[in-house]
Amino acid sequence: MSQEKLLLIPGPTPVHPRIIHSLSLPTISHVSPDFVAEFKEALANLKKVVFTAEGQPFIIAGAGTLAMEIALLNTVSPEDRVLVLSQGYFGQRMKEILASFDLQGDIIQSPLGRAVTPEEMENKLAENNYAVVVSTHVDTATGACAPIRSYVEICKEYGTLFILDGVCATGGIEERLDDWGIDVVLTAAQKCFGVPPGLAILVFSPRAMVKRKNMAKIPAYYSDILRWLPVMKDPSKYFSTPCVNEIRAFNEGLRLVIEEGLPERFRRHAQTARAIRAALTTMGLSLFTQEAFLADTLSVILYPPEIKDKEFRQLLAENGVIVAGGLGELQGQVFRLGHMGNLSSSQVIFALEAIEKTLLALGYKLEKGRAIERAEQILSEKIH
Amino acid sequence: MSQEKLLLIPGPTPVHPRIIHSLSLPTISHVSPDFVAEFKEALANLKKVVFTAEGQPFIIAGAGTLAMEIALLNTVSPEDRVLVLSQGYFGQRMKEILASFDLQGDIIQSPLGRAVTPEEMENKLAENNYAVVVSTHVDTATGACAPIRSYVEICKEYGTLFILDGVCATGGIEERLDDWGIDVVLTAAQKCFGVPPGLAILVFSPRAMVKRKNMAKIPAYYSDILRWLPVMKDPSKYFSTPCVNEIRAFNEGLRLVIEEGLPERFRRHAQTARAIRAALTTMGLSLFTQEAFLADTLSVILYPPEIKDKEFRQLLAENGVIVAGGLGELQGQVFRLGHMGNLSSSQVIFALEAIEKTLLALGYKLEKGRAIERAEQILSEKIH
Structure with a gap:
């Protein structure tokens, strides 16, 4: 049934059986030694994903939007001015x-x-005195990947805090909190970690923590990281009941990341992205995103004039693959194909075959099999 | 292992296999027709639980504390004065x-x-002009159940909005939004619904919705119900990714409630509470909570002088049952036994046998089997 379809939207992403298994274990007490150990491990593993020794992780029940709110409220005071770099929707x-x-x-x-x-x-930084710069790493609507390292280098010169919305990136594309000098990374469970949605995930740099501690009062209660800090330092403490099953599932997702190895995971994402794009262009399709800004986690593909959005996505779903439509002003013009998380090569090939089959059924002209061959070739290249 | 122990804390509560099964189904798209139907059904079922025709339900990723914040921020303006009736911790x-x-x-x-x-x-209402009254239904720390109907009657006379924190009550003890005149009921998934934690649950009365709509601006983004309202009216709309698996599990929890029947469920909770208390007092133990304020969902039990908190709870856990210690100033003096959600009679008897066995092992004097007999007798009474 529809539940067995391959979910290739920009999140939620396909959930690995080990993660689903963790999710479905019996709910135990949120202060039991077993759960406390699991929560601690998740926090430690999360630090590894963003390459930080001293950063402070937070795992909080909520959606990605809550993570965005938490990042801003805990670093921006009323006298501060924030510069938002916007690639699109978020x-x-x-x-x-x-x-x-x-x-x-x-x-x-x-x-x-x-x-x-x-x-x-x-x-813009030269013009005004900004305290904080915020950027999305990969925009969900446009598939544009921002040049984070260059941004951060410049922010350092200006002494500006840098908040990174890693929602379609963290765990799939390199983000180094300590080395690069990022101050907050925020994301959600259902993107590159491939965990069911329900968790707001953040890591604060020591500098961002100092900023929060120096702000006397912020307009937040649930979103105030100082209320969560004792729990994140010692999960046997209580603030608000942590979501036991989801946190265990997230930890299992993090274990998969660590086991794969971060450099290997980033290379796999890059290779998958190359294979998918080579195949799509071989089919004659064009990418919406400019080449210099292509993301390793997500492709936004323009429809050829003869293909209609609704028909395409409906038939593709019948062929076993769910992709997303365009967001905002791109609605009807593009489809969005997520390729992040724990996607296997065979899932990639299955998806490309389904896209080919769907296009052919809708009267689009292409040479059958050529695109798949191209993708298989790229996927079989040894990465190192 | 410890994961098979019976969890009788005041939430999370034991999770029914049907709920765990729903939680572990593959993650589907948050805008797919299957999920939209499930979300709609959950919203409709939630309205049934609090007996409202016109109330507006909200199901949002987060903890109970977030639900408390949402209730307050959306009904209280800066010029308003709120009266909080506090039975203890919350x-x-x-x-x-x-x-x-x-x-x-x-x-x-x-x-x-x-x-x-x-x-x-x-x-207090006669003294000051209060716009909103807030009360916990059952306090998690003290087990005290508040006389909600009497409160609401008086609030009506004063034209005051009434917010009910139903965290240890909603779905286990009667709460009638429309008939009684409650304006907001808030709770969390892991209490009387017996669903794993991760959801903030609220229902607003039409009057509370009008109040929100008349407030130009509130200090909230994620907690602003007007941002969620379009999604709650039509779950195919997007605001922030809903937690697919958790919402399906919650809907399964709601189905169990509806199938049991609400009056039957409330009567079962009352009967279970009577049986547990009769057994505990037969064992010679005393309840911390005054008799007039006993709750059907939770008991707070004083330790006899010879029984030490840590030893008791540890040995009880080894005997298969997890209970909670005292909160705040009650720490060490009491243990808290949750009896809400989908607890079966055999689980109740198992728990009482474990308590008896533990007390005996710690040198406490009691006549073996008498308390269990008393509980079995009450549990076997036909309820109607």
Whole structure:
């Protein structure tokens, strides 16, 4: 039935059987030694994923939007000015969150399909005194991947805190908190970790923690990291009941990441992305995102004129693969194919075959099998 | 192993196999027709649990504390004054949440083990112009059950909104939103619904919705119900990714409630409570909570002088049953036994046998088997 279809939207992503198994273990007490050990391990593993020794992880029941709110409220005071670099949909959301709490934010909106350039950002930093810069790593709507390392280098010069929305990136694309100088990474369980949705995930740098501690009062209770901090330091303490099953599932997801090895995981994501794109272009399709900004986790593909969004996605679903439609102004023009998390090569090939079959059924002309061959070739290249 | 122990803390509560099964189904798209249907059904079932035709349900990824915050922020404006009726731990938390957002709140703190009387509340309402009254139904720390119907009657006279924290009650003890005139009921998945933790659950009365809509701006983004409202009206809309697996599990929990029948479920909770207390007092133990304020969902039991908290709970756990220790100033003096959700008679008897065995092993004097007999007798009485 539909539950067995391959879910290739930009999150939730396919959930590995080991993760589902962890989710379905009996619910135990949130203060039992077994659960405390599991929570501790999840926090330690999360630090490994963003390469931090001293950063402070937070795992909190909620959605990615809550993680965005937590990142902003705990680093931005009323006198601060925030610069939001927006590649599309979620940059706008950052601006909305700031506005909801009467915090001051300016936004640089890049043309859709590319990211704000480091130069554009630097010009803005030179103009105004910004305390915090926020950027999405990979925009869910446009598939644009931002040049994070360049942003962070410039932020360092200006002494600006840097918040990274890693929602379609963390655990799939390299993000080094300590080395690069990122101050907050935020994400959600259902993206590159391939865990069912329900967790807001954050890691704060020591500098960001100091900033929070120096802010006397913030307009938050549940979103105040100082209320969660004792629990994150020692999960046997109580603030608010942690979601036992989901946290164990998340830890299992983190174990899969660690077992694969982070460099290997990032290389696998890059290789998968190359294979998928080579196949799609071999089919004659075009990518919406500009080449310099392509992400390893997500592709946004333009429809050829003869293919209609609704028909395509419906028939593709009947052929076993779920992809997402365009968000916002891209609705109807593109489909979005997530390729992040624990996707296997055979799942990639299955998806490409389904896309080919669907296009052919809708009267689109292509040479059957050529695209798949191209993808198989790339996927079989040894990565090292 | 420890995961097979019977979890009788005041939440999480034991999770029925049907609920665990729902939780472990493959994660599907949050906008797929299958999930949209499931989410709709959960919202409709939730309305049935609190007996409302016109109330607006909300199911949001988060903990019970988030539900408390959502209830307050969406009904209390800066010019409003809130009266918090506190039976113990969570009334204090309501006050803290108000203070975090610079909202004005007064608190009536009852002596531990009983609830604020309707007279005490009315005196306070006569003194000041309160816009909102908040009360916990059953306090997790003290086991005190508050006289909600009497509170609401008085609030009606004063035109005051009434927020009910149903965390250890909703779905186990009667709460009638429409008939009684409650304005917000809030709870969490892991209490009387017996679903793993991870969801903040609320139902707003039409009057509470009007109040929110008349408040121009509130200090909230994720906690702003107006951002969630379109999704709750039509779950195919997007605001923030709903936690697919947890919501399906919650719906399965709601189905179990509806199948049992609400009056039958409330009667079962009352009968279970009677049986447990009769057994415990037969063992010679005393209840901490005053008799008039005993809750059908939770018992707080005083330790006899010769029994030490840590030893008792540890040995009881070895005998297969997990109970909670005292919270706050009751730590060491009491243990807390949750008896809410989908607990069966045989689980109740198993727990009582384990308590008896543990007490005997710790040198406490009691006549073996008498308490169990008493409980079995009460549990076998036909309820109608």
